[in-house]
Amino acid sequence: MPQHVPVRVRRHAAAVIAVSLVTPVLCPAHAAATVPHAPLALSHEANPVRHTSLGSGLSGLVELVVERLLLADAVAAAKFGGTSPVADPERERALLGKVATLSARTGLPAETGVRFFRAQIEASKVVQRGLHARWRAHPELRPRERPDLASEVRPRLDRLTPRLLRQLKEAEPGRSGPGRCQARLTAARLAAQTRARLDKLHRDALRSALTPVCRVGAVDHRSGAVKGSGPVG
Numbered sequence: 008m009p010q011h012v013p014v015r016v017r018r019h020a021a022a023v024i025a026v027s028l029v030t031p032v033l034c035p036a037h038a039a040a041t042v043p044h045a046p047l048a049l050s051h052e053a054n055p056v057r058h059t060s061l062g063s064g065l066s067g068l069v070e071l072v073v074e075r076l077l078l079a080d081a082v083a084a085a086k087f088g089g090t091s092p093v094a095d096p097e098r099e100r101a102l103l104g105k106v107a108t109l110s111a112r113t114g115l116p117a118e119t120g121v122r123f124f125r126a127q128i129e130a131s132k133v134v135q136r137g138l139h140a141r142w143r144a145h146p147e148l149r150p151r152e153r154p155d156l157a158s159e160v161r162p163r164l165d166r167l168t169p170r171l172l173r174q175l176k177e178a179e180p181g182r183s184g185p186g187r188c189q190a191r192l193t194a195a196r197l198a199a200q201t202r203a204r205l206d207k208l209h210r211d212a213l214r215s216a217l218t219p220v221c222r223v224g225a226v227d228h229r230s231g232a233v234k235g236s237g238p239v240g
Contacts, residue, residue, distance in 0.1 A: 064181045065188070065220070068174045069195040072216050073203050075127060075167050078160065079134035079212070085156040086135065087142060087149070093135045099128055106168065113172045115179075120172050122219045127171070130216035137208040178220070188221035 086093065103121050110120030142149040154160050182188050196217060200210050 064178045065191050066195040066198070068171070068178045068220065069192070069199045069213075069217065071167065071171050071174050072127065073199045073205075073213060075164065075171065076130055076134060076209060076213055076216060077203070078164055078167075079131040080138060081154050081160045082131065082156065082164075083135040083138040084150040084152070085154050085160055087139055087153070089153075091156065093132050093139070102128070102168070106172065109169055109172050113169070113176050115172060115176050120175065123171075123175055124168075126216050126219050130212040133212040133215060134208060137212075141208075175220075182220060182222050185221050192217060192220055 083093075085091070103124060106120045106124045107117040110117045113120070181191060196213060200213055203209075205213065
C-alpha cells in the first residue's frame with residue numbers, strides 16, 4: 008500500500024481484507040438447502056434428485072420413482088381448472104399395455120411391470136388430488152403457468168417408463184427376501200425423500216408407489232404360483 012495513504016485508512020483496509028479471508032461465502036446450493044421445500048409444478052428441473060447419478064438396485068429404483076412422482080405436480084397444474092379429470096382410464100389402459108410389452112423385452116414378467124406401474128399411476132393421482140385441494144383452499148399457491156399435458160408433460164413421463172422397468176429388473180436380486188428388502192427399501196425411501204425435501208403429500212404418495220417392490224414368499228416352480236402373502240410396502 009502506498010506510503011502517502013493515511014495510517015488510519017491503511018489500518019481499516021487491512022482489517023477489511025482480514026475479515027474477507029475468514030468469512031465463508033454462502034454458495035447458492037447451500038443457501039437453497041436452508042429454504043424449506045414443498046414440491047410445486049414445473050419447479051423440479053433444479054431438484055437435487057434429477058442431478059445425482061442413479062444408484063444401483065433399490066436406491067436407483069426409488070430415485071426414479073421420486074422423479075416420476077414429482078412430475079405429478081406438472082400434471083396437476085396442466086389439469087387444474089380445466090376439463091381433464093385426474094383419472095384417465097383410457098390413458099391408463101394404453102400405458103399399462105405398453106408396460107406389459109416393455110416388461111417382456113426387459114426380462115420382467117408382464118404382471119410384475121403392470122402391478123408396479125399401477126402403483127405409480129395411483130400415487131400420481133394421490134398427488135394430483137392433493138394439490139388440487141390445496142390450490143382450491145389456498146389460491147395464492149396456485150401455479151402461475153399451465154403446461155401442455157400432451158406436448159410437455161407426457162413425453163417426459165413416457166421417457167421414464169423404460170428406465171423404470173430396467174431399474175426394476177436390475178433391483179430384482181434385492182427384491183427377494185421381504186425382511187431385508189423392506190429394510191433396504193425404507194432406507195432408500197427416507198434418503199430420497201430427504202434429498203428431494205418432499206412434503207407430507209408426496210411422502211405418503213411415495214410410500215404407496217413403492218408398495219409392490221418387495222416380493223413375499225417363494226415361487227412354486229411347478230405351478231408358477233407364489234407361496235405366502237402378497238407384497239409388502
